[in-house]
Amino acid sequence: MHNIIIFGAPGSGKGTYSAALVERFGYSHISTGDVLRAEIQAGSQLGRIAAGYIEQGMLIPDDLMIDILASVYDSMRGGKGVIFDGFPRTIVQAGALKRILAERGEKVSVALNLIVSEDVLMQRLLGRALSEGRTDDNEETIRKRFTVYDTQTRPLVEWFRNEGVLAEFTFRGDKDRMIDEIIERVENL
Ligand code: AP5
Numbered sequence: 001m002h003n004i005i006i007f008g009a010p011g012s013g014k015g016t017y018s019a020a021l022v023e024r025f026g027y028s029h030i031s032t033g034d035v036l037r038a039e040i041q042a043g044s045q046l047g048r049i050a051a052g053y054i055e056q057g058m059l060i061p062d063d064l065m066i067d068i069l070a071s072v073y074d075s076m077r078g079g080k081g082v083i084f085d086g087f088p089r090t091i092v093q094a095g096a097l098k099r100i101l102a103e104r105g106e107k108v109s110v111a112l113n114l115i116v117s118e119d120v121l122m123q124r125l126l127g128r129a130l131s132e133g134r135t136d137d138n139e140e141t142i143r144k145r146f147t148v149y150d151t152q153t154r155p156l157v158e159w160f161r162n163e164g165v166l167a168e169f170t171f172r173g174d175k176d177r178m179i180d181e182i183i184e185r186v187e188n189l
Pocket residue numbers: 008009010011012013014015016017032033034036053054057058059060061065085086087088089093124125127128136145174175
C-alpha cells in the first residue's frame with residue numbers, strides 16, 4: 001500500500017493535486033483540514049475545539065490531531081493507498097505518523113513538497129475566499145497561516161529529506177504541467 005504525503009504552504013494546491021492523484025490512481029484521501037471542517041459543520045465537541053484554532057490560523061494541538069489521524073487511517077486501510085493532505089504539520093506529528101505506520105507494517109512512500117511563491121498563494125486564497133467562504137481565508141488570517149507554516153511545518157522538509165522520501169515540485173505558472181510531474185513521480189513508486 002502506498003502512503004503518500006502531500007505538503008506545502010496554505011494554498012499550495014494540496015487539495016487540488018490530491019484530487020488529481022485520487023482520480024488517476026484510486027487512492028483514499030485524508031485531508032485533516034476537511035475532517036476538522038466537517039466536525040465544525042456537525043457541531044461536535046471536536047468541532048467546537050477546532051473552530052477557535054482554525055479561525056486564528058493556528059494549528060490544533062498535536063495529541064488531538066494524531067488520535068484523529070490514526071482512526072481515519074484505520075478506516076481507509078486495505079485499499080491501493082492513502083494520501084495524507086495537511087498531515088503531518090509538525091515534527092511531533094511526523095514522528096507520530098512514522099510510529100503509526102510502523103505499527104501497521106507500513107511506511108511513507110514519498111513526501112511531495114509543493115513550492116509556490118507567497119504572492120501566488122495569497123492571490124489563490126483571496127480568490128477562493130470569494131467562492132468557498134472558509135473562515136480562515138481572509139488576508140490577516142492567511143498571513144498568520146503563512147507564519148505558522150514557516151515556523152512549524154517547513155522544518156519537515158529536512159525531516160523528509162533525512163528519511164529519504166522527499167520529492168519537491170516548484171510551480172512555474174503551469175498547473176497541468178505540475179500535475180503531470182507529480183503523477184509521473186507517483187507512477188514510479
Ligand atoms: P487545511 O485545510 O489543510 O488548510 P491549508 O494548509 O491552509 O491549505 P488549504 O486547504 O488552504 O490549501 P491547499 O494547499 O489545499 O490548496 P488548494 O488545493 O485548496 O488546514 C486548515 C486548518 O486546519 C489549519 O490552519 C489548522 O488550524 C487545522 N489543521 C489542519 N491539519 C492540521 C494538522 N495536521 N495539525 C494541526 N492543525 C491542523 O488550492 C488553493 C486554491 O488555489 C484553490 O481554490 C485552487 O482551485 C486554486 N488554484 C489556482 N491555481 C492553482 C494551481 N495552479 N494549482 C493548485 N491550485 C490552484
